[in-house]
Amino acid sequence: MTFNSILAVIHLITAVCGLGLITALALMARKPGWANAIFMLQIFKIVVWSLIVMLVTGVGMLWATDWMSEHTWWFRISFMFFLALFAFHGIAQGTLKKIVASGTPLAASPLLGKLRTMTMLMSITLVLIVLLMEGKPF
Numbered sequence: 001m002t003f004n005s006i007l008a009v010i011h012l013i014t015a016v017c018g019l020g021l022i023t024a025l026a027l028m029a030r031k032p033g034w035a036n037a038i039f040m041l042q043i044f045k046i047v048v049w050s051l052i053v054m055l056v057t058g059v060g061m062l063w064a065t066d067w068m069s070e071h072t073w074w075f076r077i078s079f080m081f082f083l084a085l086f087a088f089h090g091i092a093q094g095t096l097k098k099i100v101a102s103g104t105p106l107a108a109s110p111l112l113g114k115l116r117t118m119t120m121l122m123s124i125t126l127v128l129i130v131l132l133m134e135g136k137p138f
């Protein structure tokens with residue numbers, strides 16, 4: 001196994017196991033009666049560490065392939081989406097922290113709508129990144 005393929009395997013496992021949890025966050029924001037806010041905060045932490053692993057392994061793969069993909073549009077656009085995903089994550093996590101600090105149940109919080117929007121945007125950006133990174137259409 002080459003260094004590049006080891007990084008690619010870590011990249012893919014982290015995408016599936018770590019970032020896959022974004023769907024669970026979006027689902028819990030849609031069904032707040034069944035969700036647990038403290039558990040959701042724990043998932044947000046796993047997701048941010050997964051994003052860091054994606055960045056490190058992604059940069060590692062670029063380095064191992066002499067920065068070949070750096071000039072392609074699929075990479076440039078997906079990297080913009082990656083930054084957007086990071087931002088949506090920060091806003092969603094901050095919103096949930098405010099909800100928890102206020103002591104209001106998740107289902108009754110006036111901030112629930114913002115949490116729903118942000119977790120939905122996280123899911124959509126994740127799908128777009130996977131489409132671009134896997135399909136490399138241009």
Ligand code: HEM
Pocket residue numbers: 008011012015019054055057058059061062069079082085126129130133134
């Ligand atoms: C949400 C974050 C990310 C997701 C879900 C994601 C997902 C993927 C997927 C599914 C592949 C295809 C693997 C394959 O075809 O074998 C891939 C490849 C790749 N990704 Fe990512 N990625 C993410 C972030 C990043 C970042 C931040 C970078 C770089 C800074 C990066 C760089 C790369 C590179 C260089 C490849 C290899 C492309 C090739 O086959 O030549 N990725 N990624």
